[in-house]
């Protein structure tokens with residue numbers, strides 16, 4: 176895992192003091208809220224319904240036990256004993272005081288963490304495959320590139336006051352576990368015919384009120400030129416993009432307005448220019464970073480057998496454990512979706528239990544996933560039983576990965592000042608309706624994603640079943656969408672028809688699922704059936 | 720034309736009024752030009768030989784188009800004055816200096832102490848820009 | 862009735878204008894009538910409140926009830942964490958929101 180040197184530390188420390196000064200000026204009245212808001216947002220601090228909310232970056236989703244313990248300390252000391260993992264590999268605290276935020280950031284900096292560029296019109300925390308460095312199907316570990324880009328895009332002087340947010344994701348496998356093409360800029364590491372590594376580049380994706388799936392704008396970019404290419408994209412957007420309508424300033428709108436061809440032409444033109452400036456990081460710097468991500472010292476000669484005689488454990492293994500590239504090891508997924516719980520929420524005590532397990536059983540590594548779950552990436556198969564027992568004792572042993580109760584939900588109207596409707600209670604009611612483990616397994620893979628408003632933080636556009644909260648004459652109302660995907664078969668979900676109230680939406684989901692069970696052929700997932708039969712049979716089941 | 724309240728140059732300020740980009744390109748005798756957010760600064764590049772002052776407008780401080788404008792001109796080799804005019808907060812100055820601005824005409828006055836603090840807060844930078852600062856990766860590898 | 866609300870600048874806590882001062886409890890909120898905008902300007906200027914705004918409410922025996930669900934959730938706390946609301950001991954508190 177990457178470790179800061181004195182330069183990285185100096186940057187983060189300086190930012191803490193910068194923010195301390197900005198906060199002081201706000202409280203002293205030297206800055207108005209209008210002036211302070213963009214500054215605090217560049218440091219992840221929102222004003223929410225009940226308090227300030229702080230979003231802390233977990234760069235490319237990788238962190239260690241010391242960092243997790245610090246997150247737990249912070250939850251206790253500055254918040255109310257818990258945190259919320261988001262769909263972009265960040266963690267949010269809901270009860271932060273403005274006057275304490277600088278101290279909180281100073282504590283985070285002691286474990287090489289920060290909230291830099293986790294919101295606002297900036298280049299955001301870069302997300303990556305949560306199984307990076309462990310997945311059997313990856314070409315290479317994408318995280319050295321993500322870290323290199325983290326540095327290159329931190330306090331970028333030209334691109335710190337962008338038209339809107341800019342989100343980057345990096346993966347290096349065919350299977351997409353990072354909702355790649357829903358990002359403004361998506362990078363997939365590939366090999367060309369000569370065997371060289373490079374990037375397949377996609378641009379112009381995003382959710383929000385005008386969803387777009389990113390277009391591929393480059394088949395192969397030599398990896399060492401990525402910073403030039405990224406700056407070219409950003410400059411085309413920054414110079415062109417309108418500033419008169421906040422809803423039309425995301426890069427996806429520009430790509431769409433210019434057209435894919437013209438956008439690509441302009442980017443290539445700028446790219447040629449940037450190549451002449453010598454701003455790309457050299458191979459030596461990539462190598463320095465990559466050394467931190469060298470595979471941990473995996474033991475050899477381990478057995479691949481797992482004793483599955485405990486039936487509950489066997490069910491957990493079947494659902495939560497994924498193939499690892501090293502023999503004798505496995506990737507263990509930790510569900511943050513207990514039935515009736517709040518998707519993505521975790522208590523300080525649970526954070527500490529996960530930290531203990533990572534330290535003892537997973538080479539001190541933890542991952543956060545875009546589906547609001549956690550991962551222990553490198554567990555010896557022989558240790559899985561002990562891990563499971565400890566998770567079970569901490570209330571973290573649900574076996575529902577990618578099942579109907581593994582719901583993504585944004586904070587919604589329970590916390591969020593932009594919300595139209597609550598999201599969490601809908602997630603809880605659906606999970607309770609489908610709590611029966613047998614029923615969940617029978618239904619199979621089904622990704623439900625819920626947002627409390629059009630901003631789509633809960634990824635409803637990418638839900639196999641998506642739910643969108645709307646305000647209908649002052650009451651909460653929910654629209655149902657079907658057929659989205661955030662995986663390699665990316666697609667945008669479509670609205671079924673008129674919306675529902677709180678009970679109605681749960682019934683509508685159930686009717687949709689029951690119709691799927693009638694229609695499916697052997698081995699078909701919900702999404703496959705939907706794609707084969709289309710919307711009509713489901714509409715009929717839902718609206719009669 | 721707004722007078723620069725803060726200047727990081729030793730030469731004498733240009734007294735001539737800045738004209739619009741269109742006017743500048745037509746009036747071959749002009750030497751000061753004002754670029755509004757939304758103008759394409761690359762149109763000025765063929766005429767850089769006679770430019771002595773570029774004033775870049777910041778209508779709202781959140782409008783960051785002017786950052787690209789300055790850097791584009793510096794990359795094209797322009798070494799005359801580039802002045803930022805408009806809604807300029809002290810929190811922008813560091814980034815503006817890095818993009819090549821060397822004078823400032825903020826609508827609301829900035830405290831000199833705040834400016835100095837903002838400019839000296841970060842000892843290092845992660846990437847190249849128009850200011851010649853050496854990026855961290857270069858310090859690491861000597 | 863018209864209520865004036867916002868968040869405390871330093872702590873972020875939800876606050877309600879009582880006629881003289883700010884309170885954490887919507888029960889204490891006063892009808893600001895036509896005076897809301899002036900109080901809002903003054904209080905924001907004095908940095909006692911962040912992002913203040915005026916809402917409609919109805920008087921009830923238990924105190925003012927904000928017209929919109931969003932402000933009722935602000936007044937109580939998150940409905941999904943009754944333990945963290947202003948009325949942790951009242952299991953029925955959430956019903957007031959809906």
Ligand code: HEM
Nearest residue numbers: 261262263339381382383384425585586591593630631632
């Ligand atoms: C509670 C405070 C939050 C606020 C105020 C907020 C605000 C927003 C806004 C305004 C957008 C729309 C951006 C646009 O269209 O340009 C957005 C998008 C998004 N947010 Fe949030 N958000 C919050 C929490 C979250 C959480 C908890 C998550 C993760 C679960 C999240 C993940 C996202 C994602 C993935 C998008 C879609 C990005 C896209 O449009 O491409 N946000 N958010």
Ligand code: SF4
Nearest residue numbers: 585591594627628632
């Ligand atoms: S989708 Fe809307 S309600 Fe949900 S967190 Fe985002 S902004 Fe808030």
